[in-house]
Amino acid sequence: MTTRSAEPEPTIAPAAGATLVGRLEAVVARNAARPALQAGGSTWTYGHLWERAGAIASDLLARHDQAPGARIGVLGENDPAYLAAYVGILRGGCVPVPLNPLLRAEEIAAQLELVGATACLTGTVTPSAATIIAARLAVVPIAELGIRDGVTAVLPPIAPSDDATILLTSGTTGTPKGAVQTHATMLHAVDQLHRSLPYSPSDVMLAFLPFFAAIPEQIWPTMLAGGTLEILPRFDVAAVDEACNRATTLDAVPTLMARLIDGVPARRLARLRWLLFASEPMPPALLARWWDALPTVRTYEFYGMTELLTISVAAPELLRAAPTSAGRPFPSSRVAIVDDEGRSLAPGEAGEVVCASPARMRGYLPDGIDPTTWRLPDGSMRTGDLGRFDDEGRLHLTGRIKDLIISGGLNIAPVEIEAVAAQHDAVAAAVVVGIPDARWGETPVLVALAKPGRVADPRELLAFCRGRLASFKRPRFAVVVDELPQTGIGKSSKAAIRERILRGDLELTGEA
Numbered sequence: 001m002t003t004r005s006a007e008p009e010p011t012i013a014p015a016a017g018a019t020l021v022g023r024l025e026a027v028v029a030r031n032a033a034r035p036a037l038q039a040g041g042s043t044w045t046y047g048h049l050w051e052r053a054g055a056i057a058s059d060l061l062a063r064h065d066q067a068p069g070a071r072i073g074v075l076g077e078n079d080p081a082y083l084a085a086y087v088g089i090l091r092g093g094c095v096p097v098p099l100n101p102l103l104r105a106e107e108i109a110a111q112l113e114l115v116g117a118t119a120c121l122t123g124t125v126t127p128s129a130a131t132i133i134a135a136r137l138a139v140v141p142i143a144e145l146g147i148r149d150g151v152t153a154v155l156p157p158i159a160p161s162d163d164a165t166i167l168l169t170s171g172t173t174g175t176p177k178g179a180v181q182t183h184a185t186m187l188h189a190v191d192q193l194h195r196s197l198p199y200s201p202s203d204v205m206l207a208f209l210p211f212f213a214a215i216p217e218q219i220w221p222t223m224l225a226g227g228t229l230e231i232l233p234r235f236d237v238a239a240v241d242e243a244c245n246r247a248t249t250l251d252a253v254p255t256l257m258a259r260l261i262d263g264v265p266a267r268r269l270a271r272l273r274w275l276l277f278a279s280e281p282m283p284p285a286l287l288a289r290w291w292d293a294l295p296t297v298r299t300y301e302f303y304g305m306t307e308l309l310t311i312s313v314a315a316p317e318l319l320r321a322a323p324t325s326a327g328r329p330f331p332s333s334r335v336a337i338v339d340d341e342g343r344s345l346a347p348g349e350a351g352e353v354v355c356a357s358p359a360r361m362r363g364y365l366p367d368g369i370d371p372t373t374w375r376l377p378d379g380s381m382r383t384g385d386l387g388r389f390d391d392e393g394r395l396h397l398t399g400r401i402k403d404l405i406i407s408g409g410l411n412i413a414p415v416e417i418e419a420v421a422a423q424h425d426a427v428a429a430a431v432v433v434g435i436p437d438a439r440w441g442e443t444p445v446l447v448a449l450a451k452p453g454r455v456a457d458p459r460e461l462l463a464f465c466r467g468r469l470a471s472f473k474r475p476r477f478a479v480v481v482d483e484l485p486q487t488g489i490g491k492s493s494k495a496a497i498r499e500r501i502l503r504g505d506l507e508l509t510g511e512a
Helices: 020-031 046-062 080-091 105-114 127-134 183-196 211-224 237-243 254-263 284-293 316-321 414-421 458-466 494-503
Strands: 035-039 042-045 071-075 095-098 119-122 138-141 163-169 177-182 204-207 228-231 249-252 274-277 298-303 312-314 334-338 351-356 363-365 381-389 395-400 405-407 410-412 427-437 441-450 477-481
Touching: 020 046, 020 080, 020 183, 020 211, 035 046, 035 080, 042 046, 042 080, 046 080, 071 080, 071 105, 080 095, 080 211, 095 211, 105 127, 119 127, 127 138, 163 183, 177 183, 183 211, 204 211, 211 228, 211 249, 237 254, 249 254, 254 274, 254 284, 284 298, 298 316, 334 381, 405 427, 405 441, 410 414, 414 427, 414 441, 414 458, 427 494, 441 458, 441 494, 458 477
Parallel strands: 035 228, 071 095, 071 119, 095 163, 119 138, 204 228, 204 249, 249 274, 274 298, 441 477
Antiparallel strands: 035 042, 163 177, 177 363, 298 312, 334 351, 351 381, 381 395, 405 410, 427 441
16 A cells, blocks of 8 residues: 655654653653642642542542553543643552533443443532433542542552543444553643644643643643643633734634634734644635734644544645645654555555554554544545645545534534434434535534425424534524435435435534
């Protein structure tokens, strides 16, 4: 298979014995008094973060009967205590499982069960959600951990091959899976990001993306560079405006960048030294607006996956030359474009993007998922994305093989919404497609076929879904049709349905 890499140089790997915990300990030794975390006017130094994480680790092992290797959920909003709990789980030799707080409690409980978690550490969650989760496993409030005297435990040694985190993804089937990353794979990704992006000890990284999604590309690279995280509970334009007094960089998705450029004065954003964006396609017109308004702020694009953390990166000069590009492969990433048979395609030909890298996950949970469904014989991973290389070796992403909807940087599997809509007693069949949305990038639309002799009201269907889905998964529009276009083998043709919507052939009904 013909592959491309950024430079003809050997694979970069962490030093023997290197782990996330070991690397952070070295950073703490040099920077104990420097600020690591800032939030709401308070500051945690690296020394305080390390001490609190160690106390949490002892608490988990000595008081809460967790053993090294245990998988432990972490659920809550962005705050310093969340990161102390995350690092504390690692210091105890356990495996953190970051959870999406926007999911319904029943979904969270099911994900914890799927990965075999033995406990869940919680920040700000509703009592009802805690009760639902507690019916399946131990729930421990983060505020109660690591604050008692006299709790000691011998913290275990940690090896590079040990699991470091389980990152949950709904995938394109709607069935949750857990991508298992080891200390070696995570640390390799951090090293690649440090090599390609200007993380610095002097940086103050504005952290508003949810921690459950941003830890690999934002939290670890910043901390292992010795920088400071300025933490916001969530994205808020006014809060970002104020935080630009201190921040030097931020990590965002394009839809949020559009809200920033509209809502924050350019003179404030101009205080940033650089920024990183990822997770969804960047409209070239939006990039042009940033460059026109903020010529001194360097913009970098990053392409990676939950399962394979570092695929390609675009520096400012490359982006200006090719704004639609996702950059070139990271130094240790072997990227190829292949056809349906796995054969490499020439520059200019579109196919599936596949990548081999030391930053690839160890595998999926639950156990038993056939690795041939995601891994080629040479170890390359199928990304599910369509793309092509140009003659300059730049990667261009042209679409997704499956129909995963990305709204506000969050993944939505249409089959989950379809399954809920199909439960309505007037619905014979349901199809969900994503359409462009100025605020969120994409938004889901429900297209339903009524049962013979029944009347399905679009607003009623939206309300039905609203009560059964997490807020970010709810369709914003619905339409009832007389028939669903089909492919040659009898499947509903989502491409044809989406085309009819975009042409205006179908009259959509929005949320009330």
